[in-house]
Amino acid sequence: MEVLERKPSTYDILRAHGVDRRTFLKFCTQSAAAIGLTSAMVPQLVAAMEKKPRIPVIWLHGLECTCCSESFIRSSHPIAQDIVLNLISLDYDDTLQAAAGFQVEEIRKKVMKDYKGEYILAVEGNAATNDNGVYCTIGGESFTNILLETAKDAKAIVAWGSCASNGCVQAAKPNPTGAKPVYKLITDKPVINVPGCPPIAEVMTGVLTYLLTFGELPELDRQGRPKMFYAQRIHDKCYRRAFFDAGMFVEAWDDEGAKKGWCLYKMGCRGPSTFNSCSTTKWNCGVSFPIQSGHGCIGCSEENFWDNGPFYQRLSNIPVPGIESTPDSIGKTLTVLSAAGIGAHLVSVVARKGVRNLTSNPEPEKSEPAENQNPENRGN
Amino acid sequence: MAMLIETKTPPLKPLGKKETEVIPQATKRHYVWQVPIRLTHWVNALAIPVLFFTGLFIATPFFSPTPGEAFERFTMGHMREFHFIFGYVLLLSIAVRVYWFFVGNNYARSGFPFFWKPSWYKAVIHQMIEYMHLERGYVNIGHNSLAGCSYAGFFALCGFEGVTGLALLGEGNPGGFWDRVLGWTTPLLGGSFRVHMWHHLAAWFIILIAMFHIYIVLYDSHLYKDGLVDSIISGEKHSIEGDKDANTWIS
Numbered sequence: 001m002e003v004l005e006r007k008p009s010t011y012d013i014l015r016a017h018g019v020d021r022r023t024f025l026k027f028c029t030q031s032a033a034a035i036g037l038t039s040a041m042v043p044q045l046v047a048a049m050e051k052k053p054r055i056p057v058i059w060l061h062g063l064e065c066t067c068c069s070e071s072f073i074r075s076s077h078p079i080a081q082d083i084v085l086n087l088i089s090l091d092y093d094d095t096l097q098a099a100a101g102f103q104v105e106e107i108r109k110k111v112m113k114d115y116k117g118e119y120i121l122a123v124e125g126n127a128a129t130n131d132n133g134v135y136c137t138i139g140g141e142s143f144t145n146i147l148l149e150t151a152k153d154a155k156a157i158v159a160w161g162s163c164a165s166n167g168c169v170q171a172a173k174p175n176p177t178g179a180k181p182v183y184k185l186i187t188d189k190p191v192i193n194v195p196g197c198p199p200i201a202e203v204m205t206g207v208l209t210y211l212l213t214f215g216e217l218p219e220l221d222r223q224g225r226p227k228m229f230y231a232q233r234i235h236d237k238c239y240r241r242a243f244f245d246a247g248m249f250v251e252a253w254d255d256e257g258a259k260k261g262w263c264l265y266k267m268g269c270r271g272p273s274t275f276n277s278c279s280t281t282k283w284n285c286g287v288s289f290p291i292q293s294g295h296g297c298i299g300c301s302e303e304n305f306w307d308n309g310p311f312y313q314r315l316s317n318i319p320v321p322g323i324e325s326t327p328d329s330i331g332k333t334l335t336v337l338s339a340a341g342i343g344a345h346l347v348s349v350v351a352r353k354g355v356r357n358l359t360s361n362p363e364p365e366k367s368e369p370a371e372n373q374n375p376e377n378r379g380n
Numbered sequence: 381m382a383m384l385i386e387t388k389t390p391p392l393k394p395l396g397k398k399e400t401e402v403i404p405q406a407t408k409r410h411y412v413w414q415v416p417i418r419l420t421h422w423v424n425a426l427a428i429p430v431l432f433f434t435g436l437f438i439a440t441p442f443f444s445p446t447p448g449e450a451f452e453r454f455t456m457g458h459m460r461e462f463h464f465i466f467g468y469v470l471l472l473s474i475a476v477r478v479y480w481f482f483v484g485n486n487y488a489r490s491g492f493p494f495f496w497k498p499s500w501y502k503a504v505i506h507q508m509i510e511y512m513h514l515e516r517g518y519v520n521i522g523h524n525s526l527a528g529c530s531y532a533g534f535f536a537l538c539g540f541e542g543v544t545g546l547a548l549l550g551e552g553n554p555g556g557f558w559d560r561v562l563g564w565t566t567p568l569l570g571g572s573f574r575v576h577m578w579h580h581l582a583a584w585f586i587i588l589i590a591m592f593h594i595y596i597v598l599y600d601s602h603l604y605k606d607g608l609v610d611s612i613i614s615g616e617k618h619s620i621e622g623d624k625d626a627n628t629w630i631s
């Protein structure tokens with residue numbers, strides 16, 4: 001896509017495409033609803049689209065599977081086509097664009113120069129840091145360098161998906177490539193984390209719409225995620241929650257509870273510790289989401305979710321150094337060991353008394369160094 | 381507020397000293413545990429089993445209500461309710477106890493772990509070996525160093541459970557009080573899911589401490605005849621000649 005020198009607004013572009021004002025206002029209203037604005041805010045959005053030049057966006061792809069792009073192009077409110085062709089000026093996206101090779105890299109450099117400090121850098125995937133980032137190269141340059149270079153003059157960075165936001169599978173243990181999420185590499189720019197594997201399409205387009213409308217970042221939570229989409233847990237909006245509170249759980253994938261749509265907590269559902277909008281916006285134009293289709297949430301938008309497995313059990317492995325155990329197995333083992341220690345102590349006490357009674361010698365010489373004493377025995 | 385003054389550690393009894401066959405009945409009486417100490421003890425004794433049981437259920441719902449419709453029952457809901465209520469009760473009790481650490485008598489401070497002092501480590505090891513001799517050692521009126529050590533661990537664990545528990549509770553109400561006050565701790569511990577796991581594991585350590593506590597109190601009380609078990613009801617402990625009445629800061 002060619003960089004336009006006139007910096008036209010979204011409305012200019014739409015008019016050029018033959019869109020009438022009525023359709024334009026409809027589009028604005030839809031977009032406002034998608035990012036959770038009240039109807040009172042629609043005029044503000046209309047004004048922004050009329051006047052503000054379209055935001056130039058450079059969209060980079062690092063270590064990733066492109067599932068974020070796949071999700072993105074399925075957005076329905078607003079549809080991705082509107083975003084890509086009208087709302088933003090997607091100047092560089094090595095997956096979507098027609099140009100190739102050095103031509104493409106030149107476009108990136110040109111945008112960086114022409115829109116210094118104005119363009120948005122959208123990053124899909126993350127960067128390998130081991131061995132000079134050799135595990136991901138584009139046009140002979142390591143992705144790590146490209147990312148750092150492009151981020152330097154960006155206005156803000158949008159980290160698409162769990163890869164860019166928190167590392168995802170390539171950063172899971174043992175992380176052989178040294179993959180690092182964007183916020184760990186770029187600390188001097190605002191980074192919006194939009195986690196999820198992939199993120200919900202409407203969440204992605206919603207974030208972009210917000211950026212364009214207000215020209216500023218949406219309100220972020222402690223982990224840099226837009227509050228409007230990531231403030232609440234899936235569990236707190238889950239339609240199966242009534243079964244959770246009632247204590248009615250699916251115990252096996254084909255049991256009665258599974259057929260009746262009971263809570264998937266015991267099948268490992270991560271809904272209670274996952275912040276995302278799946279249970280509200282759902283997926284594919286609101287058709288369904290994992291829990292609705294009978295599979296527990298795997299917590300794909302949470303940090304370390306690959307290392308918090310197995311996915312199909314609720315009490316999971318905790319990173320106790322050296323061992324991989326659930327809290328309950330560790331607790332039970334320690335309890336048994338301690339009980340054995342206490343038992344040994346008790347047996348020694350009784351045995352010693354027995355010896356004394358038998359000998360009834362005021363000075364029994366039998367000294368029984370207590371074995372198996374647990375050094376953790378506590379005083380009064 | 382009492383000053384935190386530390387006195388010299390009394391000389392330790394030589395190890396392996398044999399006692400005579402007949403253990404003399406302790407005679408001297410001391411008023412050791414003041415009312416808030418005894419009260420918080422029993423509140424803790426009530427709250428911890430309730431919290432542990434409901435906590436295990438919340439993590440792994442090990443029984444299901446009889447079949448029926450969801451609107452008729454609230455099993456998990458009640459378990460969580462009880463867990464939260466008793467969590468607050470335990471925290472309140474701990475807060476009172478910590479307050480009493482400062483304003484109570486010297487026994488309320490006894491056994492404080494001076495972990496930065498080598499003499500404290502010596503005292504702890506000495507007390508461990510004492511208990512392995514299976515004989516009456518000297519009684520500490522107040523907490524001995526090993527007891528103080530385990531209670532410090534207990535309070536640290538309760539503090540950890542309190543912080544993680546309230547942070548998790550706050551997740552249900554984003555932007556609410558606990559979320560704003562303690563929500564920042566969750567990312568430090570590796571995210572919400574891991575905090576659940578750590579919270580769960582720490583609970584087991586509290587149970588371990590409770591196990592040792594009950595056993596050693598019964599053992600101590602039986603062998604030393606110092607009225608230790610009764611003392612948490614009456615507040616009084618007994619001693620004989622040669623016992624250590626460490627009515628001072630470190631004891």
Ligand code: SF4
Pocket residue numbers: 234235236238239240241242244262263264265269270271272291296297
């Ligand atoms: S299915 Fe998962 S998210 Fe839904 S109520 Fe059960 S545990 Fe919570």
